Amino acid sequence: MFMAIRWYMTSKQGCAVSPEKISETLKQLDIRPDEIQDKKLSEAFSILLNLFEEMYADYNGTIAENQKLKDEINLLKGEQPKPDIRGSKKKDNIDESSEKERKKREPPKEKKSKSKKDKIKPNRTEKCLVDKSILPADAEFKGYQSVIAQELIIKTDNVEYLKEIYYSPSQNKTYIGQLPLGFKGGYGPGVISFIYTQKHASNVSEPRITEFLNNAGIFISQSTVSRFLTKDVDIFHQEKSDIIHAGLSSSVYQQIDDTGTRVNGENQYVQILCNPYYTAFFTVPKKDRLTVIDILLCGNERRYYFNKEAFDLLKTFRLSNKVIIQLQSQVAARTLDEKQMEEVLGKLFPNPDKGKNQRARIKEAGAIAAYHNQTDFPIVPTLLSDDAPQFKHITKEQGLCWIHDGRHYKKLHPVVTLNKDKLDDFLEHYWDYYAKLLEYKQSPTQCKAEELSGEFDELFSTQSGYEALDDRIAKTKAKKVELLLVLKYPELPLHNNNSELGARVEKRKQDVSLQTITDEGTKSKDTFLTIAQTAKKLGVSVYEYILDRVSKRFNMPSLASLIREQSKSIHQFFDTS
Numbered sequence: 001m002f003m004a005i006r007w008y009m010t011s012k013q014g015c016a017v018s019p020e021k022i023s024e025t026l027k028q029l030d031i032r033p034d035e036i037q038d039k040k041l042s043e044a045f046s047i048l049l050n051l052f053e054e055m056y057a058d059y060n061g062t063i064a065e066n067q068k069l070k071d072e073i074n075l076l077k078g079e080q081p082k083p084d085i086r087g088s089k090k091k092d093n094i095d096e097s098s099e100k101e102r103k104k105r106e107p108p109k110e111k112k113s114k115s116k117k118d119k120i121k122p123n124r125t126e127k128c129l130v131d132k133s134i135l136p137a138d139a140e141f142k143g144y145q146s147v148i149a150q151e152l153i154i155k156t157d158n159v160e161y162l163k164e165i166y167y168s169p170s171q172n173k174t175y176i177g178q179l180p181l182g183f184k185g186g187y188g189p190g191v192i193s194f195i196y197t198q199k200h201a202s203n204v205s206e207p208r209i210t211e212f213l214n215n216a217g218i219f220i221s222q223s224t225v226s227r228f229l230t231k232d233v234d235i236f237h238q239e240k241s242d243i244i245h246a247g248l249s250s251s252v253y254q255q256i257d258d259t260g261t262r263v264n265g266e267n268q269y270v271q272i273l274c275n276p277y278y279t280a281f282f283t284v285p286k287k288d289r290l291t292v293i294d295i296l297l298c299g300n301e302r303r304y305y306f307n308k309e310a311f312d313l314l315k316t317f318r319l320s321n322k323v324i325i326q327l328q329s330q331v332a333a334r335t336l337d338e339k340q341m342e343e344v345l346g347k348l349f350p351n352p353d354k355g356k357n358q359r360a361r362i363k364e365a366g367a368i369a370a371y372h373n374q375t376d377f378p379i380v381p382t383l384l385s386d387d388a389p390q391f392k393h394i395t396k397e398q399g400l401c402w403i404h405d406g407r408h409y410k411k412l413h414p415v416v417t418l419n420k421d422k423l424d425d426f427l428e429h430y431w432d433y434y435a436k437l438l439e440y441k442q443s444p445t446q447c448k449a450e451e452l453s454g455e456f457d458e459l460f461s462t463q464s465g466y467e468a469l470d471d472r473i474a475k476t477k478a479k480k481v482e483l484l485l486v487l488k489y490p491e492l493p494l495h496n497n498n499s500e501l502g503a504r505v506e507k508r509k510q511d512v513s514l515q516t517i518t519d520e521g522t523k524s525k526d527t528f529l530t531i532a533q534t535a536k537k538l539g540v541s542v543y544e545y546i547l548d549r550v551s552k553r554f555n556m557p558s559l560a561s562l563i564r565e566q567s568k569s570i571h572q573f574f575d576t577s
Helices: 002-012 019-029 039-076 098-105 189-200 206-215 222-230 234-249 289-296 308-316 321-331 338-348 356-373 402-410 417-442 446-459 467-477 497-512 519-538 542-550 559-566 568-573
Strands: 165-168 173-176 253-263 266-275 278-284 382-385 397-400
Touching: 189 206, 189 222, 189 519, 189 542, 206 222, 222 519, 234 266, 234 278, 234 519, 234 542, 234 559, 253 497, 266 289, 266 497, 278 289, 278 497, 278 519, 289 356, 308 321, 308 356, 321 338, 321 356, 338 356, 397 402, 402 417, 402 467, 417 446, 417 467, 497 519, 519 542, 519 559, 559 568
Parallel strands: 253 382, 382 397
Antiparallel strands: 165 173, 253 266, 266 278
16 A cells, blocks of 8 residues: 555656556555454545545546647647547447447347248249159159249339320410329439438438449439439428327337437537337437427427426526516416517526526426427327436436446446456446346336335445445436336336437448538438338338338328337326326
C-alpha cells in the first residue's frame, strides 16, 4: 500500500505513469480488507482502495480529455487528429449490443423442424421420365420422387403498346387510350417495385440498382431511379400512416429508440417506434420530449392542455411556484394551439433569451396532458425504452431495458483485484436474476411476482464495499418500478432490442447512402423502411406487397389490417384499465 502511495506522489510530480503500470502495481498489492482482523485497519484499507479506484478513473479521464484537446489543436493547425484505431482483440467489459447480450442470457429457442421443401411453393410440376429403352422387362413403376428445384429467370418483358387516338371536332378534344395501371414513364410496375425493394429492403445503392437493370436489358438512368423513389408515392405515405395507427392500437406497450443521421449535411435523428407487429421510422431535427410526443400524435397537430395533470408535471419538472401561479392565471383548464401557447410564454418570459428551459418544461407538460385527454387516436399506456430523459413522463407507465441497465456495470473498470472479484460476483447474481424474470414470463403467477419483487430488493441492497459498484447498484434499485413492470405485464420484453434492431437497419442504410438530401427523399426513406420492416415482421413478401400496390391491384390485404388481425390475441394478456 505504501508503494502505491509513493507511486501516486511521484506521478503528481510530473513523472509519466501508464494506466497499465498503475493496474499492475495494484495487482501486486492484492490486499483484501475483509481478511484483516483489525477492524480500523480493515476500514482504512477499504477507504484507500476506493480512493485508488477514483484516482485511476480520474487519470483515464484526464488522458482522454488531453487527447481531445490535442486533436482540437491539431485541427486548428491544419493537421490531422490522432486516428481512432481499434485493436482486433476484444477487451473485457466493453459495451455490447442488446442483441448479443440478450442471446447470451436467454435460453435457446426450440428450432422448428421445417425443411426448405416445406417453404417452397412450386410454380409448376414436370415429370422426369426414365428412358424406357434401358429398362429390363421386369421393371415395375413405383411412383415418383419429389425434388423441388429453385430457379430464377431474369428477362425483360418489353411491350409495345399502341394507344388508340380519337379526336372529336365538336368537343375539340382528343381521346387517347391509357396504359395499364401501374405503368409510369415508360416503365412497368415490376421495374418500379424492383427499385423500391432493392433500395429499401435489400439496401442497394441507386447506382448499383441502375447498373443491374441496365445489365438485365432495362435501360434506365440513375436520375429516373431517384425520381421513382421520391416522387408520386403518396399511396405509400398513407400506408405508413395506417400502419402506425394500427400498430399503436395493437398492444398496450410500444418500444422506442433513436439514432443519429444526416440530412443535407446537418445532424438529425431517426426515432424508431415499434412493437412485435410493426416498425416505424421518423427522421426529426431534435430528439427532445416534444418530438417524441409529436410522433405519438400520428401526424395530428400538437395541442396544449393545462389541467391538474399538467401542473403536477410542472412540479415534477421543478418549475418555480411563482411561474406556476402566473401560468395558472392565464391557461388553467384551457386547450391552446401552438400560436396561443407562444403568446402565453411571451407574456411569462418577455426576454426571449431567458427562461428557455422553463419554456420547454411548460410546453412539455401541456402537450402531455393534451395527448392524454384527446380521443382522436390511440393513447400509448406504456413505453419501453432505455433511460433517456426524453422518453420519461409521456406515458402512464414506463418500462426500462435490463440490457441497457446492465451496460452501466460494464463501464466499471476496477483496477483493484478485490473489486474486480466483487463486480464479477455481483454481475453473476444480476444475470441469474434476469434469467428468473425470463422464466416468470413463461408461467407468471402472483406468488412468483411477489417473490421476485422481494428478491430484487435483496439483490439491489447489496453493499460490497466497492463504492463505484455500490453507487451503481443503488441507481438500479431506484428504477425498480420501471424494471419490474414485467411482473405486471408478462408480455412486456425485458429488453429494447426490437427498436435497437430498427436503429441498426437505419445505420446499415447509412453505410450505403451516407445521407438523404431533400425533405422529400427523407420522408420516402422513412416510409419505405416502415413498410419493408413491417412486412418482414408480418411474414409478407416486401416485393409482392409493393408490386400489388404499384400495379393498383390491391389483391393483398393491407399491412395495417394484418397488424390488427395478428394482434387480436395480445389484448387478453393486458389490463388496460
